[in-house]
Structure formats: structure tokens, C-alpha cells
Amino acid sequence: MDRVDVSQPRLRTAGLTAFYGPTAAIREVSLAFQPNQVHALIGPSGCGKSTFLRTLNRMHEETPGARVTGLVQLDGDDIYSRSVDLRRLRRRVGMVFQKPTPFPTMSIYDNVAAGLRLDGRVAKATLDDSVEQALTVAALWEEVKDRLRSSATALSSGQQQRLCIARTIAPAPEVVLLDEPTASLDPQGTQRIEELLFQLKQRFTIVIVTHNMQQAARVSDTTSFFYLGEMVETGPTRQIFTAPVQPRTEAYITGRFG
């Protein structure tokens, strides 16, 4: 999957500002995401970390009145360029949401296959393989292999979230964005997702928004701290949590606000 040199970031933003109407939710954010790493975005509620994440697969612009200035590059190409096919972009940059969002009318199998079927007819054997593989990577296969045809809504919320991860990775994206993926899960479900991230980063570039600092410390290789729409500090996770440069980062990490 490494089509580009490892030294070049898979995903990069420069001077990125995102607006809701006249209000800028994030200002001048420049970040780079290396492949096969987990990048955590932390910060208090309303700091713009989710908005930033949503600019990376252009979901931000689905909100009426939302727009973006600045640059986002995927493998060196501007994703906001006119020639970009939005649907293909979103297949290269997958996203998992805070609440599990399985399609309620579809079976477990059809949920995972949904993204694969967008390209038209796929041979059943190929589809079966891809579905099994995605569910295996998402650590759900053993639990659902005997009931692939039953409703996705019958699963527990932790299983539903892993199903959504399987659905996201089935079309083989390059980047997986996770927007507080464990916020609605119990500790056990959370732990399984966190373990899963170590598997996922073997194949994908991961960007995860979390308001749980312990989680960021546990799962990520690099961490960026957002505050009031600004990207305050970014660096290796260990450094951010043990020796932050910015006083605001230190104040947040040590629990003095947020």
C-alpha cells in the first residue's frame, strides 16, 4: 500500500482554515500525517478537532454554509482541487463516527459490502473474500461469521462500531479518520477498538479525534493539541504528554482546564 516514499507524508494540511458561515472554527492549521502511524487530535470540546478531521475527507462541506481555505494534500495532490472526484476521495479517506452508524436496513454482510458495491457489480466470491477480510481485520469475524445475514442493528454497540470500521476499511482506503470512535462505548468496547488500532496502523494512516487523553497516550504515535480553533502544538505523543513546549498544552495535559 506504500505507493509513496515513507519520508513524504500521506496527508498534509497547510494554512487550513474552516468556516461555518462567517465564523472560523479552525484557523491556519498546518499538519502532516505519516503513513502507518496513529495520529491523535486532542483538545477540549469545541476546539475544532472534529472540524479539522472533517476537512480531511471533505465532509466539512456537507454542512450548509461551511467552506475551507488553505491546502489539504493527499499523496501530494490537492483534495480541494476542482478535478477531484469527491466519491473517489472519500473511498481513499474513510471515516468512522462517534456513534456507530450501521445501515439499519442492511444485513451485517451488506453493511460491509456497501462500499465495495459502489463500483458496480463485483463477483460474489471476491465480495465474500473482501467482507471476510475486513471483518477479520476489524476483529469481528469470529463473532458474526454465523449470522452474516442478520440485521446489523442486532449487534451490541461495540460490535456495531467494529462493523462500521470493517465497512470503512473494506474498500481499502489509504487513510482512516476516526471521530471519537469510543465515546459511546463501554470500557470493554473501548478497549477492543484501541487494540484494533494497532492492527489497523499496519495498513492505514490513522487520524483519531479523542477527548480522552489517556486514550491518546495509549494508542497514538503523534499527538496534536487543539485549542480554540488553533493547532497549538504537535509532536511525538510521548513528548506532548511528558515535555510539552507550549504552556497551554501543559495546562491541558495536567488537567488545569478543558
Place this chain on the structure above:
Amino acid sequence: MRKGFRRAKSRVMVGLLVVSAVLAVLPLFLILGTLMVKGVGSINWAFFTQLPVPPGESGGGVAHAIVGTLLMVGTACLIGLPIGIGAGIFAAEWPASRLATATRFIADVLNGTPSIVVGVFAWTWIVARQKHFSGFAGSAALAVLMIPMVMRTTEEMIKLVPHSLREAALALGFPRWRTSLGVVVRTCLPGIVTGALLAIARVAGETAPLLFTALGSQYMGTSLQQPMAALPLVVFTYASGPYDDWHRLAWATALVLILVVFVLSLAARLATRRRFDGPR
């Protein structure tokens, strides 16, 4: 002491609410009961299969009106459901657009328009122009009544689907039309079907718009270009006629009508039930 007073007050209030609830459903039971008593005796095989007999003779049936109602309501569905559902999807997908706002407002006005006004409208535009009454004019009038109902329920059902589901589909690379039809509409399809069935039930019993359009007929006819019989029209004509046999048929027809509405509502209920969790 005070506790006892509060308890008593609570009991009185609950009692009032229970009385209201009973009063609310009482008319339905009275109607059903009366229709049963007066109508069920005249319902037999001939009632469904035979045509009316000349006044004075007993027996006969309303087969022509059953066929007429089926044809006219069916045609009204063919016209009204696609337009209503389409308009509802549009209004839900582009909620802030000027066209959607206008359509929504007009649909609400139309929903409150007396059905006889719609009948006069259909008379002016179809019957007066063609210079003859027709089943098609009746269908058109019924379709006009259905469209705003179906549109608004469709829109409301789509709005009930969580936004997160739409986002999940878009984030997966679904094109917008596929997100809308394959995920959002599909998720609320039972609700849309329910809305459609309730609209059908409502127009199946409409009389006023048919008076100026389909007119009614004593003969079996399947041409929508001819005047056509319908169950509500039979009730109207026979109940206001002078013969006892007519009155009996009118009661029986009314009973059949309300049973049709009942069955459609029941079907609507069943449609909203989740059916997915069946056998794998």
C-alpha cells in the same frame, strides 16, 4: 391531610383524562356498531358480485361500485404516489430551497382544503372541457387530494432518519442520490408506505370530489372515460333514496367502506413494524 387532598386531586385529573380518552374513541365504536347492526344482514355473495336491480325489486349488489372504486383509487395512486413521494423526497433533501419552502406551504394549504373544492377544480379543468363526466376526472381529483398528504408524510419520515446515517453513507463514497434512495429513503420506507396507505384509506372514502367528476353509474364499467360508480357515491345515492332496499344496501356499503379503511390502517400498522429481524 394534605397528602390525601393531593391524592384525591390526582385521581380526579386521571379520571378526567380517562373519560376524555373513552369519549375520543366512542364515536368509532358507535359507528362500527350501528353499521354492523344495520349493514351486516345485507352483506352476502350477491352484494359483492351483482349489479343493482331496478327500484322495487329486492336483492342486487354493488359490484360496479367496488370495481369503480378500485379503478379510480388505483389510478389516483399511479398519479399521486410518485408525485407525492418525489416531492416529499425533494423537500427533505433540499429543505431550505425556495421551491421546497413554497411546496411545503402549498401542500399544507391543500391539506386543509375542503375536498369539495378539489372536486369543483377537477370539474372545471377536466369535466367541463371534455364535456362529460368520467372516472378519470374522479381519479385526478383523488390524486390531487393524495399528493399533499403523501408529500408531507414522506418528508417527515425522511427527516426522522438520523443525520449520522446520511453522513456515514456520504463518507463511504456514496453519491448523493444513492445516499438518499439507498440508505435514507430505504431506512424510512415503512413510514412512507404507511403514509401512502393512510392517504389511500382517506381518499377511498371521499364522496364530494367524485360527485362532480365520476358522477356515479348504475352499470358495470371499466372505462375511465365514462361516468363511474364508487362505493361512497353508492352510499350517498342509496341512503338519500326512498326505498328500503336502497337503505339496506347503503348501510352494507358503508360497512364495507369502513372495513376497507380499517384494513388499510391495519396494513399501515404492520408496515411500520420492523421486519428485518427474521430468520437469517
